[in-house]
Every structure is written in C-alpha cells, then in structure tokens.
Amino acid sequence: MRDSKRSAKAEPPKDPAERAREICLRLLDVRPRTYIELAEALTKKDIPDDIIAEVLDRYREVGMVDDAAFARAWVSSRHRSKKLSRRALSSELRRKGVDTELVDEALEQVDGDSEREAARALVEKRLRSMGSVPPDAVFRRLVSMLARKGYPAGVAVGVVKDILAEQAETAELAEQIDVDAMSGEAEAETST
Structure with missing residues (x-):
C-alpha cells in the first residue's frame, strides 16, 4: 500500500x-x-x-467542440422539454458563451407557432393544478409563469386569455381581458 x-x-x-x-x-x-x-x-x-x-x-x-451544433441541440432540447421561450433560450446560450450569430441561427428552429404551442402546453399543465384559485388570480399566476419562462407579454396574455375562454368557469373573465392593453402594461413594467 x-x-x-x-x-x-x-x-x-x-x-x-x-x-x-x-x-x-x-x-x-x-x-x-x-x-x-x-x-x-x-x-x-x-x-x-x-x-x-x-x-x-x-x-x-476535429469537431469535438462545435458551438453551432451545441446551440442547435440546446435550443431543440430545452424548448421541447422545458418549454422555454426564444428569449430565455437566447439568454442561456449567451451565458454559455455562444456567439450572437450562432444563437440567432439556432433560434430559427423555434417559430412563433411553436413558441405559442409551448406556452399553451405550459398553461394547460399548470391550470390543471390550480383547482379552487379565484379566476383573476389564475390569470395573474399563469401570465407570471410564462413571463418567468421568457415569453413576451403579448404572447403570455394572449395564450392565457385563449385558454381561459375555453373553460366554462373562466370564459367571462377572458372576455374582459384586453390583450393589447395588458401586454403594453406588462412590457412597461419589465422595461422599468
């Protein structure tokens, strides 16, 4: 020994x-x-x-380190599994040192429709666990959750409104939501 x-x-x-x-x-x-x-x-x-x-x-x-391939795989994986927005994915890649041009190329995989679909999936999943929460609190919590995932205010408010309109118990609340006004307020709050 x-x-x-x-x-x-x-x-x-x-x-x-x-x-x-x-x-x-x-x-x-x-x-x-x-x-x-x-x-x-x-x-x-x-x-x-x-x-x-x-x-x-x-x-x-020799291809063992390829930032472009890394960025494409990261975007694909994190958008599919974590339902992160383009903005959140961009931020993560930049923190990892990926060049802006490569980030932009990788983000081309996520179009507006797939971003809305991902936001919708997040909201639907979260909504199932909200049970007896008052409708106005449901709205605020869902929009806040999407904002934390990096979704723009217009997308977050619009997706939540659409889903609430589909639910019988929250359809009346959804009718009262002005997406344009709310997304403008949310963007003003995030820029200050």
Missing part, C-alpha cells in the same frame, strides 16, 4: 497540454460544452492561455 502512494508521488507532473486534454475529455464525457465553457474550466485549473487555445482549437478542428 505504501509503495503505491510513493509511486504516485514519484510521477513527474503532467504536461499542461495533456492535463488540458484530460480535463476537456472528462467534461465532454458528461455533456457537450461550448468553447468558452471549456476555456473557463481550464483557466480555473491554471492551464496557461496558450495551451488552452491550442487544445481547444484542435478540438474545434
């Missing part, structure tokens, strides 16, 4: 490029990563900047 500890200590320190490759492979084994995510992880491990650039550029050349 002591011999294994000594032999581990006796090994010469690893080449920084080798360490960088091992770190990247370990991270990429869990899930795809962006160039920036990997660069930040390597920086935290005290890998020199020139080695980071060399290793990541090589990984980019």
Whole structure:
C-alpha cells in the first residue's frame, strides 16, 4: 500500500497540454460544452492561455467542440422539454458563451407557432393544478409563469386569455381581458 502512494508521488507532473486534454475529455464525457465553457474550466485549473487555445482549437478542428451544433441541440432540447421561450433560450446560450450569430441561427428552429404551442402546453399543465384559485388570480399566476419562462407579454396574455375562454368557469373573465392593453402594461413594467 505504501509503495503505491510513493509511486504516485514519484510521477513527474503532467504536461499542461495533456492535463488540458484530460480535463476537456472528462467534461465532454458528461455533456457537450461550448468553447468558452471549456476555456473557463481550464483557466480555473491554471492551464496557461496558450495551451488552452491550442487544445481547444484542435478540438474545434476535429469537431469535438462545435458551438453551432451545441446551440442547435440546446435550443431543440430545452424548448421541447422545458418549454422555454426564444428569449430565455437566447439568454442561456449567451451565458454559455455562444456567439450572437450562432444563437440567432439556432433560434430559427423555434417559430412563433411553436413558441405559442409551448406556452399553451405550459398553461394547460399548470391550470390543471390550480383547482379552487379565484379566476383573476389564475390569470395573474399563469401570465407570471410564462413571463418567468421568457415569453413576451403579448404572447403570455394572449395564450392565457385563449385558454381561459375555453373553460366554462373562466370564459367571462377572458372576455374582459384586453390583450393589447395588458401586454403594453406588462412590457412597461419589465422595461422599468
């Protein structure tokens, strides 16, 4: 047992490029990563900047790091599973270091119709669990939930109004909702 500890200590320190490759492979084994995510992880491990650039550029050349493919997969997955809006997806990708042009290209997968369908699915699911909540509170909570998912006020208010109009107990409330006025108020609140 002591011999294994000594032999581990006796090994010469690893080449920084080798360490960088091992770190990247370990991270990429869990899930795809962006160039920036990997660069930040390597920086935290005290890998020199020139080695980071060399290793990541090589990984980019061979297709192991592909920000465009990452962005497309991220948008597809997160929009389908979490029903996130284009705005929320854009924000997430930018935080991960994806270039604006690549973000815009990836977001082309989500058109207005699929965004409304996703918002509708969220509202319908949430509405089932709201039981005895007063109708005006139902409306506020549903619009707020969509806003937290990044949906524009006009989409959020419109989708909620449409669904409430379909429900017998909330149809009267839905008739009283002015989508244009409410979406303008909500946008004014978010810009201040």
